[in-house]
Amino acid sequence: MQTVTIGNVQITPVLDAAVLMNPLTFIPGHGEDVAREFAHQADERGLLPMAITTYLVRSEGKTLLVDSGLGARKRPGFPQGHLDDALAAVGVGPEEIDVVLNTHLHIDHVGWNTVPGEDGRPRIFFPNATFVFQQREWDFWMTPEYLADPRHPHLAECVQPVADAGRVTLHPDTETAFDTNITFIASPGHTPGHVAIGIASAGERALIVGDASHHPVHVQHPDWSPGIDLDPVLSARSREALLDRAIAEESIWAAGHWPFPGMGRILRLEGKRVFRAL
Numbered sequence: 001m002q003t004v005t006i007g008n009v010q011i012t013p014v015l016d017a018a019v020l021m022n023p024l025t026f027i028p029g030h031g032e033d034v035a036r037e038f039a040h041q042a043d044e045r046g047l048l049p050m051a052i053t054t055y056l057v058r059s060e061g062k063t064l065l066v067d068s069g070l071g072a073r074k075r076p077g078f079p080q081g082h083l084d085d086a087l088a089a090v091g092v093g094p095e096e097i098d099v100v101l102n103t104h105l106h107i108d109h110v111g112w113n114t115v116p117g118e119d120g121r122p123r124i125f126f127p128n129a130t131f132v133f134q135q136r137e138w139d140f141w142m143t144p145e146y147l148a149d150p151r152h153p154h155l156a157e158c159v160q161p162v163a164d165a166g167r168v169t170l171h172p173d174t175e176t177a178f179d180t181n182i183t184f185i186a187s188p189g190h191t192p193g194h195v196a197i198g199i200a201s202a203g204e205r206a207l208i209v210g211d212a213s214h215h216p217v218h219v220q221h222p223d224w225s226p227g228i229d230l231d232p233v234l235s236a237r238s239r240e241a242l243l244d245r246a247i248a249e250e251s252i253w254a255a256g257h258w259p260f261p262g263m264g265r266i267l268r269l270e271g272k273r274v275f276r277a278l
Contacts, residue, residue, distance in 0.1 A: 004252060004263060004278065007201025009181050011208075011254065012056040012090055013261035016069030016083040016112070020047040021215065030224040034217050041259075050215065051260040052108050054083060055208050056090065057199070059181045062098040065126070066197050066208050067256060071111025071158060072125075083112045084125075097126040101178070102133055103210030104194040105141045107154040114158050122161040131162045134184065135170045137193025187212045187242060189235025190228070196242055198251075206252035212239050214257040219243065219266060219273045243273055252278070 003012040020043070024031035035046055042048055055066040070081035087094065102110050113131060117123035142163075147155050162168055175198075177183050183198040190211045197208040212235070214226050222240040225232030246253050246266040253275070255262040264277040 004206070006199050006204045006206045006252065007181070008059075009199050009201045009206075010056075010058040011199070011206060011252075011263075013254065013263060014054050014056050014065075014083065014086045014090060015260045016052045016054055016081040016086060017079045018260065019050045019052060019079060019257075021050045022047055026214075026226055026228075027217070027224050028227045030221070033221075034215070034224070037217060048215070049259045050257050051262060052081065053256040053258075053260050053262050055197075055254055055256070056087070056092060057101075057182070057197075057208075059199075059201075060179050062179075063092065063096050064099040064101055064182075065097050065129075066101045067103055067109040067210065068100055068112035068125075070108050071113075071154075072115045073111070073157070075107060075111075075154075078108065081111055094126045095128055097129045100126060100129050100131045101182075101197060102131065103197065103208075104191040105133065105137055105155065105159060106191065106211065107152070109210070110154055110158045112158075114161050122157050124162055124165060124167065129167065130169055131167050132169045132171060132178070133159075134193040134195050135172055136188075137191060137195075138170055140192045185242070185245075187238040189225075189231045189233070189238045191230055194238075204252075205249045206254060207242060207246050207249075208254045208256070209242055210256065212242050213255050216255075216258055216275055219275050247273065 003010050023034035027034050052069050054069050057064040069083045074080045112125050114122035115125045181201045185196040185198045187194050187196045199206040223236040225235050229235040253266050264275050267274050
């Protein structure tokens with residue numbers, strides 16, 4: 001996938017890992033519908049392709065990374081991430097990343113913030129980066145209870161170390177500007193402080209939607225919320241609002257869990273939303 005230019009901003013999708021989704025368990029209540037609608041994409045086990053894609057963004061002379069994938073640690077139920085190799089393949093070293101923007105604090109979005117050091121302790125993988133999170137998301141997850149919860153080891157391994165190093169900036173999760181081209185767009189529901197990343201430059205726009213949408217089925221069925229959404233009703237509202245915004249603003253749509261590279265345009269044809277890949 002080639003770099004996409006949005007005015008004065010460049011966006012390059014970078015694949016951390018390919019994954020497979022069982023629609024029967026991932027989207028409860030509608031799994032059979034998803035399986036039937038996307039049967040042409042399923043493998044022999046009925047599993048559908050998805051991805052863990054990060055987005056390299058160049059804006060105002062800085063190199064930013066939107067989400068950092070799974071990481072170098074092997075997590076139960078996930079493949080191991082290869083973002084280090086993928087970044088090298090597009091000619092970017094970890095020291096060149098100025099800012100990491102995390103759409104939320106799930107395990108597959110903060111994983112490369114740190115890697116295991118030689119002494120076994122977490123080492124910050126992007127040595128010159130500032131790590132940006134949303135205040136509401138931070139307040140929800142970064143509590144003693146969650147930090148000690150063995151179901152969420154990534155909080156202590158991948159998030160707390162960057163805070164201890166004084167490298168964290170917290171932003172309100174309302175619609176606020178990060179720089180003259182980049183805006184945080186509140187899209188709660190998947191998690192309480194989840195945000196999408198809006199990019200606008202020279203009359204062109206893009207939306208990097210994080211986990212507001214996991215699969216192209218949401219173009220037609222935004223109310224079919226995945227079981228991992230903490231508030232499935234709210235996430236459906238956020239999802240529909242982003243889809244309609246993408247149409248109204250003629251934005252490039254970038255969805256990190258859609259099959260790589262997950263980029264295209266959302267259009268309305270004959271009264272229905274459709275996706276056209278780039």
